[in-house]
Amino acid sequence: MTSMPPGRSSRMDHRCWLVVVGLLLPMQTLLLAWIACRYAPTSDEMAHLAAGLRILSARDFSVYTVNPPLPKVLAALPVLFDSPQLSWKSMDPNPALRKEWNVGQEFMWANSTRTLWLFVLARCACIPWAWLGLLVCFLWARDRYGNAGGLAAAVLWAFSPVILGNGALVTPDLPAAAMAVTVLYVFRHYLMDPTWKRSVIVGVLLGIAELTKMTLLLLYPLMTLLLGLSLWWTPFAERRVRQRISECSVCCVLSLLILNAGYLFHGTGQRLGDRDFYSESLGGARDDWNAPGNRFRDSLLSQVPIPLPAAYVTGIDIQKRDFEGHWRPMYSYLRGHQQLGGWWYYYIYCLLVKVPVGSWILAIAALATIPIALSTDSRQSRREAALLWLPPLLLFAFISSQTGFSRYYRYILPAASFVMIGLTRVFAPAVRKCRPWATGIGAVGLLSMVAASLWVYPDSLAFFNAPSGGPAYGHRHLLDSNVDWGQDLYQLRDWINRHPQRRPVYVAYSGVFDPHVMGIENVLSTTPSSEDPAEFPPGWYAISVNHLHGYDDPGGRFTPFLNRDPVDRAGYSIFIYEIAETSP
């Protein structure tokens, strides 16, 4: 495993390192930093930042429990140094209430326009997660496919629209993706050459990974499976099963310790029967879903202490409740169709429309190399291939199986890095030698992916590939954070500034951030209030695509605009319509 693949030399290694660290890393940093400045605070970010500040200022983990604390705390650190105004009037002790958005809005009101700058600071603190992902992708692909493969994987990560779109946001998706690939990269080293030292490193990293996003709980079964496969593939005499199990137990304990330390051991060891649960799975069936329950209370398990922090368990419970549909109606949207409950094929469709054509070309080229892999790859290499492809497949399968709602393409982000690494096999020396055309096609795909991504930049969050119609038609396929997460408010501000003659401008914005803070007036609500005009008087209407489709509000107030032709747009998520004066 540690042998250097053909085509690698220390001189070339040095140069590749320089290209990755000296060129790609700064490029991605610049791209992400500008997105950090160019996106208005998106819906979830408001909640994440407020939750992070709450943890730092009050050691209270009860806000936004469905997401572990590490990314939000790191994002909140530079903000705290800038002395923001903190206000916690909307705090509510009831853990069933998702108060994070109210707290986020309170933070916004307390800091007014300064909030915008504070978000830039917070987002910039998230960029190192993207560095981590880039470096690990490079290292893993280089180990597998040589320097060219490493560079290709780094380029894929650096310019991928989904990485750019999410990399600069105060959300846990990219940290989770980066940590997933990091943990499994180190675990791969462990499996290839198991030592106590490596198991300790894996344990620490696994604990950190669990502090980024709950989806990464999947790493435990996944790593167990990989360990089992590894043992199965190892000749019986070399297995040393007991030692492996001991090492992995230490690894698990360490990860739990780190996880608990991340929560400052708040509520660790609480008995299962003493807890309140709100999901059906943990709380049991009941009439009032806002009232707590506990299906374990009278069982034998009630005395079992939970080796997890209380807030973490609450987060799992609340997340489960949301997927069960007991929180609020969570509509799923796909291709103009909206329903309660999701689709198993939702994420497959997301890949079809959101992945750049260049990446698909690269994938096809990579598929074409499978016969070479089957004929030339050693058993060791095939094991490694399994190690690389099993995690994304299982992650994808698991996430697709959660059909309580299907809303966010970003949920499969942790699988992306493995795929990126896997696709770069077209640049492996063996492929370059036997199927040079595949390498050529792969290179074309890679370059066209970069070009397509930069073409849409900085609107990377709303990226849709050309066959799907591009980002301007993205809302016809998907909604919410796939295209409209409230990120285009600055672009709307710019549009209003650029067109002083186009007045009045009415705004129907679907984000959580209040446009009034940015001096944008005439904000319309989804349900007409007494202050709103009864119908749509003449003027200019800036409408978020979520509202255009009546997202989460079927048949909503602004859906009639969908039949009109927009005269302009702000970014790809706010369309602008004109309603002209009609002569009497």
Added chain:
Amino acid sequence: MGAIVGKAAADSPTEGSPGSESENRFTDEATTKFAGWTNESLTRVIVWIGGLEIAIYLEGTRLRERLLHIATTGWWIGDPDPDGTFFLPLLLFAPFCFLFPLSLHDVVRALPVNWSTIGQQRWLTQVSMLLRQTGVMVVAVSLLSLGMSWVTSRYELPALPGKAFGELGPYVHDEFSYQLQAETYLAGRLSWPGVPRARELFHQMHVLNEDQFASRYFPATGAWLAPFVACGFPVGASWFAGMIVTGLAASITRRTHGLIAGWLAGLLVAVAPGGAIFNNLLLAHGPTLVGLLVCLFFFRRLFDQFTMPSALGAGTGLTLAMLSRPLTAASVALPFGLWWLANGLLRPSAEWWRGTLAMGTPLLVGFAILGWQNEAITGNVLQTPYSLYNTLYTPRHAFGFRESNSIEVPPARRYLRDYDQWARLITWDLATENLGIRLKESLAWSLGMIPLAMAGLLFILNWKQQPIFDWLLLSSIVSLHVAHFPYWLSGILGYHYVYESGVLLLMLFAGIVVRMAREAIRSERMLAVAWMAGMIALSVAINFGHIAPGSTVPRITTGIRSVTHVAERYERFRTTLSTANLPLPALVLVNPTAADLHVEYVHNRPPFDSPLLMGRYRPDVYSDAEVLRLFPERTVYLYECDQGTLRQLDPRLSERSSAPAVEP
């Protein structure tokens, strides 16, 4: 003087060679260390982080301000920070450029032409030989400076489309005073007799208006301007000074760091945006810098070999500078003087005494000239018109830390109240703030804040490897800043009191850059050379060009806008007068607004008998009737600056009232 001569071998490369033996030895050592993690590497990392921090701070501040005030960042290059926005990406890629191995051989091999064939071309050899001539270098960079001065004078005034910068001056009120001084000398005088009537109406900024009417400034500037004023092209004096300064800067740097550094220093001084602007103003900086660089030029020669002409030249240069801006001259020369003194004390010799005499003689002549002028204008050999003016007219503008109650308010007749009140009492905080502003702006207006700050940091971190002459240059810069520390105003463009430091900075910068480039070439880091060239090119482009048309404003335009912010008012005044078709002789009294603090409407030529006289409207001293009575032969007008209107004072007033003027 053996020490001086001996040191010369270490400091000065031989003619035409890229560097001295010791310098080559140093670079060889550096080359061998380059690849590994050495102190040299650590130094570079620190310098890089320093530059990056400045860029991030400036860019962060810019974006923050935009978000706070207009609630959007707008497009990235919209309204960029000239010192931060474009340097940030460049700095981020610096480590790659400095670490990626690429030899000169690789670059030449990659070129689409056969370099060895081209290298044998005769014309190329001749051109190459020509460019190695110091004289050619001096002439070329001087002509470039002249070209830049001319180009700058053709810049369109932002406030007055169709009018060029060089077309409408003077702008700064100091310029009128210098011009008056030149005209006074051309008339064969040191001063004019005082104003015959109503003296208080004819106060001019920086002009002593007592029994003698004369510029308050030191004599060399007027003398420098005089020939050009006589030719009707006053600004030519500043252009000419710019040429000499550029040539001398190139020559001095060439002697310390070799030919390429000389060329670079000359080119950078020629294209310095601050220099291009000040070369179009009638200020004392031109002759001061000429004097200082003449002094440094000869002092640099003294490092190589002691000769009496060199000592005499150094003293003469310093005298010229001293007779233009004495504080500047003294502070720049101080480190060199101390070094000279230390040499004399440590190794006294006959040569040292002869040199001291040769340097001192011109200074004594200069003091004699100064005393003569003092006697002629103030009546006191030791009282300069400059200090007398301060005492009589603008006491708050004095130099040094003082208590407010220690300032004696002069009689209202003389007192230029608005201008005087504009001055803030200097405090430690204000002085520190000004020091920072002057430092920042001197870097910005010389080339760019980041390249010069990084070079400065590198210079200090590599302090052991710097030649003594460069240390003395750096000390002069520090001394100049320290000397102006206790003054309340940062200056024109935020730095004009330390304007002279810009040229010295560029000389140091050229030396550092060329040395780094040599190291990079020898250690096969050609991208580092490209990076440094890119940074210089970017700086020049930001200073003079539109990086992104429609979004960016060249630094020079910002500077011209700042210096000529009064042009619009002058032009309105001139237009009003010319269209009014006034019956002559006339007296136009100007009633300025608070915003006209720096606008000098009143500039008359003695002996105050021209058909059209300008005066200050001083109802506190002379009532309208009084003015009319004092100037019965003239029609008297009042120009209201706030409205831009001109109206005649009613002649009947003089008959109605004969009340005496109010004497406060």
